[in-house]
Amino acid sequence: MAKVIPGFKVIQGGPQSVLQDSGRFGYQKLGFANGGPLDVESYYWAQRLCDNNTEATAIEILLGGVVLEALAGTVLAITGAEMPVTINGERKELWQSQRINAGDQLEIGFTSKGLRSYLAVSGGFDVPEFLGSSSTVVREEIGGLDGKALQAGQILDINNQVNDRILMLAESDRPKIQASSSAGAAEIVLRVLPGYQFEKFPEEKRQLFFSSTFKVSNRCDRMGYCLNGPDVSSGISSLLSEGICLGAVQVPPDGQPIVLLNDRQTIGGYPKLGSVVSCDISKLAQCGPGTRVRFSKISVRQAHAEILLANERRERTQLVNLEL
Amino acid sequence: MRIENAGENSVIGWFADHASVEVNESVMATCNNLEQSMGGAIIDLVPSYASLLVIFDPFRTHHAEVRERLSAAFERDSSSETITTVIELPVLYGEAFGPDLTRISENAGVTEAQVAELHQSIEYRVYAIGFAPGFAYLGEVDSRLATPRLETPRQNVPKGAVAIADRKTAVYPAQSPGGWNLIGLCPTRLIDPAAESPMLITVGDRVRFVEIDESQYLSLGGEL
Numbered sequence: 080m081a082k083v084i085p086g087f088k089v090i091q092g093g094p095q096s097v098l099q100d101s102g103r104f105g106y107q108k109l110g111f112a113n114g115g116p117l118d119v120e121s122y123y124w125a126q127r128l129c130d131n132n133t134e135a136t137a138i139e140i141l142l143g144g145v146v147l148e149a150l151a152g153t154v155l156a157i158t159g160a161e162m163p164v165t166i167n168g169e170r171k172e173l174w175q176s177q178r179i180n181a182g183d184q185l186e187i188g189f190t191s192k193g194l195r196s197y198l199a200v201s202g203g204f205d206v207p208e209f210l211g212s213s214s215t216v217v218r219e220e221i222g223g224l225d226g227k228a229l230q231a232g233q234i235l236d237i238n239n240q241v242n243d244r245i246l247m248l249a250e251s252d253r254p255k256i257q258a259s260s261s262a263g264a265a266e267i268v269l270r271v272l273p274g275y276q277f278e279k280f281p282e283e284k285r286q287l288f289f290s291s292t293f294k295v296s297n298r299c300d301r302m303g304y305c306l307n308g309p310d311v312s313s314g315i316s317s318l319l320s321e322g323i324c325l326g327a328v329q330v331p332p333d334g335q336p337i338v339l340l341n342d343r344q345t346i347g348g349y350p351k352l353g354s355v356v357s358c359d360i361s362k363l364a365q366c367g368p369g370t371r372v373r374f375s376k377i378s379v380r381q382a383h384a385e386i387l388l389a390n391e392r393r394e395r396t397q398l399v400n401l402e403l
Numbered sequence: 404m405r406i407e408n409a410g411e412n413s414v415i416g417w418f419a420d421h422a423s424v425e426v427n428e429s430v431m432a433t434c435n436n437l438e439q440s441m442g443g444a445i446i447d448l449v450p451s452y453a454s455l456l457v458i459f460d461p462f463r464t465h466h467a468e469v470r471e472r473l474s475a476a477f478e479r480d481s482s483s484e485t486i487t488t489v490i491e492l493p494v495l496y497g498e499a500f501g502p503d504l505t506r507i508s509e510n511a512g513v514t515e516a517q518v519a520e521l522h523q524s525i526e527y528r529v530y531a532i533g534f535a536p537g538f539a540y541l542g543e544v545d546s547r548l549a550t551p552r553l554e555t556p557r558q559n560v561p562k563g564a565v566a567i568a569d570r571k572t573a574v575y576p577a578q579s580p581g582g583w584n585l586i587g588l589c590p591t592r593l594i595d596p597a598a599e600s601p602m603l604i605t606v607g608d609r610v611r612f613v614e615i616d617e618s619q620y621l622s623l624g625g626e627l
């Protein structure tokens with residue numbers, strides 16, 4: 080059994096850094112959101128680089144601005160958005176594990192590309208579980224430490240289980256961060272599985288949805304991404320509240336679509352066109368306001384095959400051992 | 404029942420296009436059947452008024468199988484053997500504790516005391532839980548009390564606020580923004596993270612409201 084020890088002291092928490100394991104599942108019927116990492120790809124690789132099981136608790140860092148003081152020697156890895164990382168002022172690489180010693184200062188600067196990065200530590204952060212998960216859902220004030228984002232002065236416990244392997248994910252195997260953090264030329268395509276009230280939207284609105292370019296608005300967070308573009312409203316007046324799955328594209332009466340993410344409300348009554356597949360949600364979560372978004376259709380068989388393929392590809396990927 | 408794909412690992416079944424006790428009972432019976440028949444292949448089940456969203460593990464099953472199982476689990480005839488839990492929730496009614504009480508009484512053409520009486524006169528059914536953890540949609544209130552949501556939601560509705568929107572009533576489990584009309588306060592904790600079953604109320608339960616006075620409210624742990 081791993082011993083729990085104080086691992087880090089938070090010197091600076093950043094705009095919103097939240098402890099996340101793989102998510103809180105099985106409790107949506109009681110109204111609890113799933114939580115969990117928005118970019119599951121980057122989260123997965125951070126765990127693999129630390130030789131962790133792929134459900135261990137990591138920190139999801141929004142934008143950057145995090146400073147931690149190590150209280151014990153361990154191994155860590157940072158993946159995802161391109162944030163400059165230093166240990167005691169010395170520049171360190173993303174997508175590979177790093178040794179850190181007690182007393183060292185880890186600084187994660189602000190991102191130049193992408194929005195979210197994942198900091199995993201060997202053995203995982205040790206956080207009390209609520210309903211089987213450590214995931215922080217700030218809106219519900221649960222999970223993590225007191226249901227909130229990281230605050231200066233907090234001590235982060237870790238499971239002391241130091242692996243001596245220093246690993247790297249080859250550049251060709253890394254997920255591509257497609258968007259810059261500021262409004263730029265970036266454009267992403269999200270594949271949507273038509274479903275829910277799809278057939279009830281007028282034909283013309285469905286065509287408009289798949290042929291137009293939308294822009295990520297300023298209202299984008301862990302609950303959902305609001306997009307601006309042509310009016311694709313359904314004309315459906317009232318709908319009984321129903322369960323909402325990850326990636327559901329709901330269209331309120333103003334005709335502006337919202338892609339619902341991990342911290343979404345569990346039920347709601349707006350008409351939905353379908354859902355964005357999870358592989359593409361990882362990409363969307365790295366995009367900030369101004370990013371251009373287009374939608375394309377995917378069939379149920381394709382979507383299912385994508386999940387299995389992506390998983391197979393990940394599991395087969397060998398990490399590079401840097402200290403052989 | 405009409406079944407459609409919802410997402411890459413979910414399907415949704417619609418039982419009817421209206422809400423009723425019978426429809427909601429059928430949703431819950433089907434939900435329980437499916438949980439028993441599919442067990443570990445299910446990640447989340449989200450029952451609501453007249454629908455059931457089934458989120459499954461794509462490494463253990465697939466859409467076609469889940470659609471078939473959902474169809475097989477469909478319970479038309481909600482069995483009479485279902486055990487219903489009745490939960491009693493104490494309420495401190497009054498304009499001082501529920502600032503919309505006066506308006507509701509004026510609209511209904513009854514006194515404030517009668518609003519409290521009418522609110523207590525029904526054993527409500529929990530149709531759905533959502534919006535926030537433990538937020539139970541209870542129906543239906545006496546038609547005289549039906550009141551539309553506020554045009555501008557309040558920034559802060561206190562924990563325990565007892566509220567009405569249209570013909571639904573609810574208790575806010577935690578402080579949050581909200582647009583429902585407030586008529587009183589309930590001291591009962593609806594979520595207890597430390598408890599083995601952390602939620603007091605689940606879909607299908609019945610809820611009764613019982614009036615208490617200020618000193619009872621405080622002795623039951625209520626905060627003013």
